[in-house]
Amino acid sequence: MTRDEILGASAMPLASPSYPKGPFRFINREYLLIHYETDPAALRAMLPEPLEPDGNHVYFEWMKMPDSSGFGDYEESGCGIAAIYNGVKCNYSCMMFLDEPK
Numbered sequence: 001m002t003r004d005e006i007l008g009a010s011a012m013p014l015a016s017p018s019y020p021k022g023p024f025r026f027i028n029r030e031y032l033l034i035h036y037e038t039d040p041a042a043l044r045a046m047l048p049e050p051l052e053p054d055g056n057h058v059y060f061e062w063m064k065m066p067d068s069s070g071f072g073d074y075e076e077s078g079c080g081i082a083a084i085y086n087g088v089k090c091n092y093s094c095m096m097f098l099d100e101p102k
Contacts, residue, residue, distance in 0.1 A: 020070035027067040034060045043081055046094050054089055057082035075099050 011017035036058055043053045062077040078096035082089070 022070075024071070025067075025069040026065055029066065029068075030064040032062045036060075047081060047083055047092060051083040051085055051090075051092055054082040054084045059091075 006014060009017065010021035011019050037056045038058050040053060040056045043056060043058070047053060059080050059082075060077070061080070062075070064075050065071065066073050068074065076096065076098045078093055080091045080093045083092045084090070
């Protein structure tokens with residue numbers, strides 16, 4: 001295996017990737033996003049350095065992916081925190097859960 005093959009891999013393990021190389025298509029997906037405010041001290045405890053909280057904003061997301069190329073039919077959910085990294089706003093995924101493709 002060459003260096004370029006290793007660096008160009010889309011997934012691990014290299015000999016048997018867990019998912020195919022993109023591009024990916026997600027058709028007929030359902031999406032629910034709940035945005036809310038929470039305790040700033042709790043957010044600070046959840047964010048790794050050097051991230052800083054961007055206010056006290058959190059989100060919960062749920063997605064149903066009935067037709068995803070290469071991934072099959074699955075659902076996912078998770079939580080994220082609005083953050084700042086080196087002055088740039090971003091989202092930090094603190095939890096993500098996926099079920100097994102059907």
